[in-house]
Amino acid sequence: MLRALPEPSFKQGRIQEREPAPAxxxxxxxxxxxxxxxxxxxxxxHANHLRPSRDGLKVxxxxxxxxxAATLMTALxxxxxxxxxxxxVKPHASPLFHALQYLLGQQSRDKLERFRALGGAQAYPSRSxxxxxxxxSTGSVGLGVGVTLFASLxxxxxxxxxxxxxxxxxxxxxxxxxxxxxxxxxIYEALLEGWKHDVRNLWWVVDYNRQSLxxxxxxRLFGRIDALFxxxxxxxxTLKYGRLLEAAFARPDGEQLREWIDACxxxxxxxxxxxxxxxxxxxxxxxxxxxxxxxxILDEHDDDxxxxxxxxxxxxxxxxxxxxxxxVTDDRPTCFIAYxxxxxxxxxxGHKDNHAGLMNPEQMAIFQRIMGVPEGAEWDRFxxxxxxxxxxxxxxxxVPWAAEGDRRHRPSPVAVPxxxxxxxxxxxxxxxxxxxxxxxxTADDAFASRLVTTSPDVTVSTNLGAWVNxxxxxxxxxxTDTFREExxxxxxxxxxxxxxxxxxxxxxxxxxxxxxAALGLAGPLFGARLLPIGTIYDPFIKRGLDALNYALxxxxxxxxxxxxxxxxxxxxxxxxxxVLEPLVGxxxxxxxxxxxAYADELTVLLRWAFDExxxxxxxxxxxxxxxxxxxxxxRDIDPALADAIVAGxxxxxxxxxGAELAIAYCGAVAPEALAAYEALREDVPGxxxxxxxxxxxxxxxxxxxxxxxxxxxxxxLLSRLRPGAAxxxxxxxxxxxxxxxxxxxxxxxxxxxxxxxxxxxDIPDLYRIYGIDSDAIIDAAARACxxxxxxxxxx
Ligand SMILES: Cc1ncc(C[n+]2csc(CCOP(=O)(O)OP(=O)(O)O)c2C)c(N)n1
Ligand SMILES: [Mg+2]
Numbered sequence: 001m002l003r004a005l006p007e008p009s010f011k012q013g014r015i016q017e018r019e020p021a022p023a024x025x026x027x028x029x030x031x032x033x034x035x036x037x038x039x040x041x042x043x044x045x046h047a048n049h050l051r052p053s054r055d056g057l058k059v060x061x062x063x064x065x066x067x068x069a070a071t072l073m074t075a076l077x078x079x080x081x082x083x084x085x086x087x088x089v090k091p092h093a094s095p096l097f098h099a100l101q102y103l104l105g106q107q108s109r110d111k112l113e114r115f116r117a118l119g120g121a122q123a124y125p126s127r128s129x130x131x132x133x134x135x136x137s138t139g140s141v142g143l144g145v146g147v148t149l150f151a152s153l154x155x156x157x158x159x160x161x162x163x164x165x166x167x168x169x170x171x172x173x174x175x176x177x178x179x180x181x182x183x184x185x186x187i188y189e190a191l192l193e194g195w196k197h198d199v200r201n202l203w204w205v206v207d208y209n210r211q212s213l214x215x216x217x218x219x220r221l222f223g224r225i226d227a228l229f230x231x232x233x234x235x236x237x238t239l240k241y242g243r244l245l246e247a248a249f250a251r252p253d254g255e256q257l258r259e260w261i262d263a264c265x266x267x268x269x270x271x272x273x274x275x276x277x278x279x280x281x282x283x284x285x286x287x288x289x290x291x292x293x294x295x296x297i298l299d300e301h302d303d304d305x306x307x308x309x310x311x312x313x314x315x316x317x318x319x320x321x322x323x324x325x326x327x328v329t330d331d332r333p334t335c336f337i338a339y340x341x342x343x344x345x346x347x348x349x350g351h352k353d354n355h356a357g358l359m360n361p362e363q364m365a366i367f368q369r370i371m372g373v374p375e376g377a378e379w380d381r382f383x384x385x386x387x388x389x390x391x392x393x394x395x396x397x398x399v400p401w402a403a404e405g406d407r408r409h410r411p412s413p414v415a416v417p418x419x420x421x422x423x424x425x426x427x428x429x430x431x432x433x434x435x436x437x438x439x440x441x442t443a444d445d446a447f448a449s450r451l452v453t454t455s456p457d458v459t460v461s462t463n464l465g466a467w468v469n470x471x472x473x474x475x476x477x478x479x480t481d482t483f484r485e486e487x488x489x490x491x492x493x494x495x496x497x498x499x500x501x502x503x504x505x506x507x508x509x510x511x512x513x514x515x516x517a518a519l520g521l522a523g524p525l526f527g528a529r530l531l532p533i534g535t536i537y538d539p540f541i542k543r544g545l546d547a548l549n550y551a552l553x554x555x556x557x558x559x560x561x562x563x564x565x566x567x568x569x570x571x572x573x574x575x576x577x578x579v580l581e582p583l584v585g586x587x588x589x590x591x592x593x594x595x596x597a598y599a600d601e602l603t604v605l606l607r608w609a610f611d612e613x614x615x616x617x618x619x620x621x622x623x624x625x626x627x628x629x630x631x632x633x634x635r636d637i638d639p640a641l642a643d644a645i646v647a648g649x650x651x652x653x654x655x656x657x658g659a660e661l662a663i664a665y666c667g668a669v670a671p672e673a674l675a676a677y678e679a680l681r682e683d684v685p686g687x688x689x690x691x692x693x694x695x696x697x698x699x700x701x702x703x704x705x706x707x708x709x710x711x712x713x714x715x716x717l718l719s720r721l722r723p724g725a726a727x728x729x730x731x732x733x734x735x736x737x738x739x740x741x742x743x744x745x746x747x748x749x750x751x752x753x754x755x756x757x758x759x760x761x762d763i764p765d766l767y768r769i770y771g772i773d774s775d776a777i778i779d780a781a782a783r784a785c786x787x788x789x790x791x792x793x794x795x
Contacts, residue, residue: 315341
């Protein structure tokens with residue numbers, strides 16, 4: 001039997017019947033929904049038509065996407081949500097989101113006026129650019145939805161370990177998703193993982209407007225969605241028809257109307273929404289005229305009223321929406337499928353091309369009249385509403401979601417202890433990493449308690465084994481290691497419990513990065529700092545690259561350990577060999593990358609990284625490590641050398657002043673570089689050997705120094721060589737990783753590296769074929785020296 005640990009503060013329960021919202025409350029919400037819709041549309045109109053354009057580009061903005069979510073989001077933000085809830089808003093509802101924040105007094109008019117302009121409200125909600133009002137950034141569809149699932153897992157991780165105050169109730173992690181977002185594969189990867197981890201307190205609210213960017217979505221998709229969610233243990237709450245339609249269905253022959261709408265294809269429904277009352281009448285007459293009850297309904301409704309009735313979907317019916325949300329009181333993950341209309345209330349409602357559609361000035365003028373907003377009062381918070389401002393003001397002042405003010409926690413950093421260098425004559429950086437973690441696992445301090453590791457089914461092969469053996473795997477329930485109980489010998493203990501500090505994932509790199517995003521935001525989101533380390537095979541960074549970018553865009557902080565890497569994982573062949581990842585390390589914002597060659601370098605860097613990910617202006621850190629054992633230097637690292645290792649480079653063998661040649665290497669090719677250095681030393685006295693631990697930091701500092709007219713670290717190092725000297729760069733990665741060094745100082749550069757797919761082999765064969773062995777370095781050096789001679793003699 002699996003034993004479930006009771007978690008006292010999780011409520012047990014089911015969907016509950018609830019008293020309807022009092023009429024005045026409902027009236028306030030509906031009035032504010034109307035205002036949020038107006039402001040979102042006006043904000044976009046203002047940006048596109050009223051703000052002077054300097055570049056002739058369309059500014060854009062999504063009036064239709066905002067309109068479709070107006071009821072759902074007004075209900076969530078102004079009524080349903082509590083301060084501890086955390087939300088990912090579908091990207092294209094950003095204007096509506098900002099409008100609601102403006103109503104709540106949390107967003108300025110100035111930023112709305114500068115929507116999509118520098119410093120203004122962002123096109124898509126952004127944690128880093130819009131500030132505390134945004135819990136999760138969105139933009140790349142699907143990822144915002146997925147991250148809420150992992151945030152709920154992280155919340156449980158913290159609660160079960162009592163790292164969050166016991167008296168705070170758990171928050172609901174809420175995604176407001178567009179229906180087309182459910183086409184993204186990462187959603188299903190997340191669902192599977194969520195099922196395994198028994199996630200809780202998770203709401204996905206699907207704005208089911210049956211439209212994507214290009215057109216109307218396939219009817220067949222949502223025929224399967226309910227079953228799919230239910231299969232993963234979710235509750236599905238469908239909000240289909242509003243109260244007007246429900247009342248019509250209750251009339252004589254009303255069932256015929258329900259069946260007709262139920263059977264209406266998405267594209268026809270959308271087209272008729274756009275056409276309006278006349279279109280509906282024509283089709284209903286044609287199909288249902290034989291029913292007297294339907295004829296009566298048609299007779300009683302003029303075109304406008306008929307259009308209102310036929311578009312009265314529950315996702316636009318505040319009462320229905322509130323009932324659905326408040327009806328869920330337990331912690332079971334719940335998917336609300338809310339039927340809506342894209343562009344609801346706007347002239348292009350339902351039109352399949354409305355995704356990027358903007359109302360033209362004439363349409364906007366009509367809309368302004370309908371909304372009762374006087375000219376000059378467009379930004380007023382309450383103009384045109386038929387409730388007194390004081391009442392709305394009082395309502396807004398009492399909104400539960402905003403009750404606690406500052407939504408972002410700022411827990412203090414955790415002190416990083418000294419870390420001992422693993423000893424051994426021959427060590428790979430991967431093994432050194434495993435040993436360091438193994439040692440950290442034995443500590444009983446605050447630092448070790450905040451470490452959390454995760455890996456998509458490569459825990460053992462990335463050397464987290466020793467750590468996991470000691471700290472255990474996280475699970476909501478206690479599960480013993482069956483192999484151990486059955487006395488089957490294994491190097492790995494695989495016991496699980498809420499105390500475990502490793503989160504094991506299935507093989508899905510998007511999930512890894514979304515979990516790292518959530519773990520890396522544990523401090524600001526939940527007030528408890530975690531020090532997350534994720535491990536992955538280096539080539540599979542590409543597989544999850546957008547999710548990695550997503551995590552970094554919202555300033556989540558974590559350490560990524562990528563190993564094995566390069567063609568150095570020799571027999572594994574081209575499918576597993578990474579080539580371009582160091583360029584990702586250089587180019588990816590929010591991520592500092594390192595590729596150390598030796599265990600002592602890694603030790604210095606890891607310690608630095610634990611501080612870096614906790615600094616206010618810090619970044620996440622990526623280590624590219626290798627499985628190749630290399631002979632370790634015998635040395636003690638003094639503070640100056642430690643600084644140089646962190647800064648990205650140091651002379652492993654100092655060149656003579658004015659030297660003719662240097663070799664600059666990075667990572668696992670250190671032995672080849674060293675061998676070439678030894679071989680060349682006799683012929684080229686004074687030759688230098690530059691150890692590069694971070695092409696990324698070196699490159700960044702070079703550009704920063706240039707920008708303020710200073711000498712960069714790279715330039716200072718290379719200034720040991722004579723101007724025009726030969727420089728060979730070599731790494732087990734694309735040669736562009738280091739070839740830029742040729743621009744730092746006047747050198748004759750020979751860039752060695754890997755620029756095509758690898759193949760199986762041993763290291764000597766592969767390094768030879770791809771031209772990064774010591775012979776290749778020596779040859780390149782000889783040619784570069786020859787050319788360098790010519791270079792300097794040129795007038
Ligand atoms: C990963 C990714 N691919 C493509 C896009 C471009 N894109 C923006 S919105 C959209 C369709 C959104 O449709 P839906 O999610 O249904 O939103 P709504 O109808 O509510 O606007 C697409 C394809 C994107 N933002 N992200
Ligand atoms: Mg849609």
